[in-house]
Amino acid sequence: MSMDIKQIQDLIKFVSKSGVNEVSIEEKDFKITIKTNQEPTFVTASIPTAAPVVAAAPVAAAPVAAAAATATPATPAVAAAANDEAHLITIKSPMIGTFYRSPGPDKAVFANVGDEITPGKVLCIVEAMKLFNEIESEVSGKIVKILVNDAQPVEYDQPLFLVDPR
Structure with missing residues (x-):
């Protein structure tokens, strides 16, 4: 099994939004671990044929910002209902x-x-x-x-x- 960068980015986005703390995928020639917490998300990928370590913070930051922007319009209505x-x-x-x-x-x-x-x-x-x-x-x-x-x-x-x- 091998993953291209688009698949890795999609996996990072899914993990960052799902609330899961850690995901590991390991095959004989491929291993990827994604860990999340309150800090930026980091991904390490290692393939025996010399793959680089990929920092995922820029990829994960964009969906979080988009999610915050889409959630903002609903917040005042929820806050008003909560006050009542x-x-x-x-x-x-x-x-x-x-x-x-x-x-x-x-x-x-x-x-x-x-x-x-x-x-x-x-x-x-x-x-x-x-x-x-x-x-x-x-x-x-x-x-x-x-x-x-x-x-x-x-x-x-x-x-x-x-x-x-x-």
Whole structure:
């Protein structure tokens, strides 16, 4: 296996947005490890045929800046809602991807406004790189607002639901 620079850049972008701390891929002639934390992300790649060490900070910085720019317009609306009803719990997206309210186009939605939820109840799906990740509630309460439209892209840590705890 060998990866070209575009594949490595795509992998760096995905890892930086996914919230994963470390990813390692190792084959007999190729090894790559990507580690993330609050500091800049660094990638080391080594191939026996003399591959350079690639610093990924410039690559990872651009998507983070773009994510911050796209998240900014939604922040005032969320802040206003939080001020009106400060006791509400916000359920946020654990990853970047596409938000889906139901398991399929012709299926019933997982949760509606007014539904009582408990920890472990599936609320939605976030699809990332063709993987459909069920997002489960970690709280009990009543859904008072759904903040994202079906099939809308979402960012990491973007508010999805407002819940009135019980």
